[in-house]
Amino acid sequence: MKNRDALRSALLAWYDRQARALAWRVSPADRRAGVRADPYRVWLSEVMLQQTTVPHATPYFLSFTQRWPTVSDLAAVDDGDLMAAWAGLGYYARARNLLACARAVAGLHDGVFPDTEEGLRALPGVGAYTAAAVAAIAFDRPANVVDGNVERVMSRLFAVETPLPDAKPELKALAGGLVTDDRPGDWAQALMDLGATVCKPKGPLCDRCPVSAWCAAFKGGAPETYPRKTRKADRPRRHGVAYILTRGDAVALVRRPPKGLLGGMLGLPTSAWRASPYDDAEAVAAAPVAASWRDLGAVEHVFTHFSLTLRVFAAEGANAGDFVWTPREGLGALPSVFLKAARAAERLI
DNA sequence: TATCCGTGGTC
């Protein structure tokens, strides 16, 4: 596999020169000097980075590692505190699984992460990608680490015509053909860095690419047209009403059901979310308590699989109802959709 | 296996 080894050398050399400095990353130079990555930090970063950009995840990573320096510290956190700390990052099942995983490692494994892909894969919230990434980056196992970046790079390197998502097994097999026992952690990160900074979805920087000489899509002249994709269904729109009930400085919140959309998070009380808009009478009728509700306009929010138009109504001083009364400063613990509604209200009140 | 699950940036 002379061709493979030449490609690998070119990409690893590129990574040695210009690996991104990321908060959770041990630089290639430090790795050569014998510095080991902390499995806890690698795992935490990988979970935070699932479907999440580096700039968005970084401040959360810094805050988490400062507050909870070890997996055992994290395992001891109160559920509500953890959910509040995760607020704004999205995909809240990750936070629930994060805590379950930390407690499993702290309890069952005495605070030590499993050092094999199989052992990691058995933990809550750790799927094929995360298990491979932690095995490679933290334990230098020759795991096949395949994320969206790697899929894109493979689709271009080999000009794969099969559209995603059908192409996933093919792309994973192609990626696996490039993995060796040599520097598995650096290889995985080099591939992902290449995808993130050079082999970008739009406007790939092929003139700066260390492996363009091996790239079939580059040879073909239209690298940006890969990976091929099947058309996605369009997003439906839903309508709802959020209610801002205040008592002095406190706002009435509700703890959402443990599973499903925004599961386990604090939120504003809302009506049901449905296909048709709410008129004024319906909005007042759906309120959690009787009060003199005022119309404060509406906010738009986009979830993964639907768009939401949320009307915002506010009232003061009602006593009835079972709420979590929270000072205004505590609204940072809310998912973004509710934060958006609360901010709209503050502007309009 | 297809669907569900957030958010913010970019073009």
Next chain:
DNA sequence: TGACCAAGGAT
């Protein structure tokens, strides 16, 4: 404004 996209996992 809208469509796409980002270091996916659970069910």
